[in-house]
Amino acid sequence: MAQTLYFPLLLIALCSISECVQRQYHFINEKKEWADAQRYCRENYTVLATVDNRNDMIQLNKSVNYGFVENIWIGLHKTSVYKWHWSSGDPVSFLNWASEQPNSSNECAVMNNGQWINEKCSNTRVFICYNMSRGLVFVNQEMNWRDAQSYCRQNHIDLVSVRNQNENQQLEMFINDRNSAAWIGLFRDSWQWSDQSNSSFRYWAPNNPKVAYNAVIEPKTLGQWGDYFSPYHQYPFICHEDKLIVIQQNLSWSEALRYCRQNHVDLVSVQSVEMQRRVMNVVKLASTEAVWLGLRHSCALGIWFWVSGETVCYQNWAPGNGTSEEDCEPTVRSGAVQSGGNQTWISRPETDRLNFICTNY
Template sequence: MAQSLYFPLLLIALCSISECVQRQYHFINENKTWTEAQRYCREKYTDLATVDNMNDTIQLMKSVSDVHLWIGLQRKWQWSSGGPALFLNWANQQPDGKDECAFMRNGEWHDWNCSYTLFFVCYNMSRGLVFVNQTMNWTAAQSYCRQNHTDLVSVRNQNESQQLEKFINDSHTSESEVWIGLFRDSWQWSDQSNYSFSYWNPGEPNNYANNENCTVLIENTRGHWGDLSCDRHFCFVLCPDKLIVIQQNLSWSEALKYCRQNHVDLVSVQSVEMQRRVMNMVKLASTEAVWLGLHNYCSMNMWLWLSGDMVCYQNWAPGNGSTPENCKLENRKGAVQSGGDQTWISLPESHRLNFICTNY
């Protein structure tokens, strides 16, 4: 039976403008494909490891130097419309890393050769979804949608995925496979961090046989990287999260007190990356919504994070986010929904919910 060996590697990561985060990495001694390793990390911790700088690399290789190790760098999937693929609905063992374009079958996604021909679905800003009863390769389908509508369809959440599946089924086509606007582009970290630091081995990445879309730390090379086929099996490195879901039903003030006594604070969500991490965490919650460190500052008619920062990145559900006239009486706070689109809602602080603490 495979065993998971955990050893803390206390690494000082790159500092952001506002804070410096100490990372803790774990080595997992199980051989998995890149996608399996990513799924394991996201289910049990946070994500496959991001390597931000040389200090990360040097410290990591002091403990692990004689094996190939998956890290979280992959040629990313993104939508034709330009948006990142934050919501993912891949079929089992997909993507297998061999192809660059995606089609939908029975509501699930598969990667496939972009030169093959399929029916496809466009999105039109005024008409919505448009089924095109012609077969084209992915690039031709993209051009057709852009010339005649807006673009190939994007699928940004579970609700849109279900709507698209129903639309395809209602289009009375005998073909169950249709192109969607998802394709593989440039390199990106699995946790959506910016790809700014690289440490490729000489001659890498070479994308041998047009089938190397994932990244390993190469054994005995002082931590240099190489690109390999994502269906290879290696051990891997992950970084546990600094976020924790507390499955106690407390008011917002009680949750704040708990986090500050036992961790650092209630979580702030100031970027798409942090929102994605929170979306992964709230799956563990037992309440329909989860408290965030978001409160209504009545005297200034605005929402603020506990850090004092303004709410620049926003993910409010429709009808939420505005300051009510009687906010002093209601004393409303911000929460994230556990299901659906996992958008933010405002609630009276007396509601009793699970909550997310941060250890940053």
């Protein structure tokens, strides 16, 4: 039986969610080895396909006629470095391990009394999903971690992420009311996307991954993923083309806006957690400590707005930034995202000269 609790910090993107996908997928029905497919994508698009979430999978699947192809290369491959990820794709910026944890090679996490313990993913536990309209959902059925993840994705959004101490305390109270240790969405693996993005989205078919080194989409499992041992086997493949571009020129905010509108579409607007993750992935390419966004302050109205005309609903300001009472002297303020640290937004004089992000939408 599932029980729910309103969880406001998980709903920050609810009031305005960008529906456009920030990657365009291209199915290449030519059989190539993995490395040759990667080279082709880099020369003609951006890179072998990265998938951030279920919406990306929907768009990717639209590009493929599974009735006429075998396995298909994507950009996921195995490395020797293990990292912790959230199932939802949220960045891992907060950890709350119990004493002497994680203490083994176990690759999934439960919360117990507010602290995290790593366990075998094959263990069975009750678990916590989140849902954009209902908040936290306690599922009083014992499943292994991967089955719990599938259940949450099919019936809600995903296993719960914990991004800060406040969310951890709320989740602790929610679980303690039910006196159970429960799966959360934290797992670790050594798989990496070829564009070096932080995406932790996985869509493995049952009994995968095994011990291989490159991921394929399996038509026989309706688009779920398997792993294939030999990168030298020749398969068709999927490239993606990024819709966000970091321009490594140091321009004022007004000059950056003019450049984007003349050469692309606009300075980027960040209207959801998903878009913020995309920005976080590309901003690593910047050569300045902050990067212009399409965010502007109106001194006359005392508000921040996106130059695309969209309302500022989702926000990711650093402490002390983004207030309505900005100092408009001697110059107007504009918004930028930090290229390091937590990559939060900051207010800067529009005359500062920074890199910037254009969008092709």
